[in-house]
Amino acid sequence: MIETAEAVFAERGYSAASMDDIAERVGVSKPMLYEYFNSKEGLLLACIRQSRAALREVTAQATSGATSPEDALHRGLLAFFVFIRERRQAWSLLRHEMALIGTPAADEIEETRRQQTDLIATLMAEHFDADSGLQAEASAEFVVGACERLAIWCERHDDVTPEAATRYAMDILWAGLGNRARP
Template identity: 85%
Template structure:
């Protein structure tokens, strides 16, 4: 009687699993304290297999950040589809962001712990995440606001991203603040400055 061979996990699925576990470990322990041995053990693979997929611990961290950035972009873009006004678009986008950081705490933890990652490629990846969100907001503004001044539009988008990042960190200290409440706080401040340029 022959024993059926255990089905091998497809490469893409295995990679997603590795990234998910690594995200947990990096978020819990911090990048410096996290070990490839521990990540490999939790995934149920050998350490050499981790290196085969990602080349290094930093490579694995970069993959985690890139996946988080892609997920954040997707939820933000999806949320603003069908917005009927500049105010509606901004509110939808902000709510998507605050829901993301509540539901994807580990991903958000990686994106915000920049100081611990200075000197690694991860710091550049985190800045690319900010640029991504700034570009998305600037594009959103161009669709709904009177943007005769490109520099002003870009500056406004940078302001929104920076303000929301700080508010998100504040929300971590205030578990009772819901994504909807955080969105309301942000809109109270941000929309008052942007509404004058609404079409």
């Protein structure tokens, strides 16, 4: 149900998506969808939460076992860019937040950013010298924001592979972070 809803929301946008269409594609009745998710917004929230959990899992797994700070950053970036390439519909939901401002869905999307920022700040605390926790957090916010914009750019350039996007990000990010890496 969630995969189908994700596809419909990505194709049509949240406002134009209908529970009737989702139910028909899933092969269940519309009341069944309401039984599981209570509302269209509840279904959207379930989609966003599932995407957030999947993104957290792939980025956390990718960075575990890194041999250096540079390796950790590279692995995390690559996992993110592979995720958005392989899960385009999920990424579409996460990036079209402007239509959702003032809704619980916007809060869920912001929670996705906080999740990734927290993961990156934790990795930075392990691998980088920082003057304070605030510096690590600010750096993590920068990485998340920069990667979001690069991911949106990648959508316009389908020929840019996750590996190439990772190289572009590393060229900029490592220049600023590399001098703070612990040996």
